[in-house]
Amino acid sequence: MKQLIKLSACLLLIISATSCVHLKEYQKSRLNDSEMALTNRKVEKNELNFQSYREAASGANAGKTGGGCGCN
């Protein structure tokens, strides 16, 4: 499972490193869709908090990295 995850991460990096095209504004309709935003959903906010309380790892997701509460 770990190897699969690491391989998937490498593939994601390779895909993202392929040619980036310059887009005109009218070509960005799909990228501007609210579901395509590169952020957590507002409704996920409390889920991120619960996960930081129960897991040792945190951060790199625009959520808590530590401190601010009686958690890790």
Add this chain to the structure above:
Amino acid sequence: MKKKFLSVIGFAILCRFQVYSQVRTDTARLPKPAYTSLYTPVGQDTSNYNPRRLRIDEIDLVSSYYTQTGDHSAVMGGIPGPAGTQNVTDFSNGLNLNLVWLNQANNKNTLSVGLGYDHHSSASAAYVALNGGGKPGGTRIYPSLDWTVENAKTGGTFGIGLYYSGEYNYKSKGIDFHWSTKTNDKSGEFGVKLQGYFDQVTQILPSELITTPAASQGGSTYTITTASGVVETLSSSGQVISSSKNTLPTSPRTTLTAAFSYSQQINSRLQVMFLGDIVAQSGDLGLPFHRVYFNDSDTSIAKVEKLPSSRVKVPVGVRLNYFLGDDIILRTYYRYYIDNWGTRSNTASIEVPYKVTPFFSVSPFYRYYDQTAAKYYAPYREHSVTDTYYTSNEEYAKFNAGFYGVGFRIAPPNGVFGMHNFHELEIRYGHYTQTTDLVSDVVSLSMGFK
């Protein structure tokens, strides 16, 4: 013959007039003469005029109900079974208000005012008092303030945020500075956030470990101090005569974070973001009411968990979103985490929103998580009294976890339920399990108003 000739001439003249009207220059679009009236006619085009006054841009409400079961509570040293209950319910609510205005330079200013309120009940908290009679719940209030300025020409931003969190055993004050800039073609964005939390951990000890005299007798009355610091004077019959809150000592905890992000549009369907943090913590990094039992001493005697006074964490992550076809979006995320306490962790998640209609989507999701054990962790009664640092909090144990569920999003152009200002509604359910036998469910609701 004469009538036909005149008809042809008349038709030709009409055609010439038609052509003349089509090529004639519209004098209404000619430059105006040098003299200009101060009178502004009604209906003049004002599309280039931007109002600068303060206005409410968006109001967001997020509520969640969380319920959890488990039986290896850190309060009871990780003991398995009913005594180690980890049953928790939590009702979290957050309100966020976005105010926007334009300054003299036409830059957009955004002021986000937030207020959070959580109420939780924790079965393990009752066992801070060894007889299980402690307070099983509490509340947390956490206001926040963020001011961000966006440069109208470059799209770059700069901002500052202030945070506070208060609950009965923990107080936190936080501040952050954030900055971002876009690439020349506006397809990429780089961001930096520097954040600091300056916390105070109230030293609430397990009842059997309170070193100060818990009871004293004076005449016909006697005085006790509870684990939460309340001093009560009781009569000989046990009736409370007076009660006053004692001030328990606190211990500081500091968390400093540098967070970096870079996002890039790859093509018309694909965009990616790389994230990385460097986190340094110092001070009291444990909790004073977490017990540890040892294998080579009197097993009925516990100590408070002891952890190093410094910790460095480095999580790195990547998000990749892809618009597949016309109705399906793939939202993926991966994170690798490492810290100097020996924990290594992988997190991977995928969410697949399906647009049933342009305004209604269904989003099933799955998240996988695994971690190795921290160097200072050992299960119940497996620590030695000679260990320098020790904890039996299963948050630091080796385990895998899975989190799956589904979300629904409604955002019709005329507003949810026909209410024009109610522009978005999201409902989401998730089920979480750990291989430590901890299980939880969470239901969340988000409402957006404009």
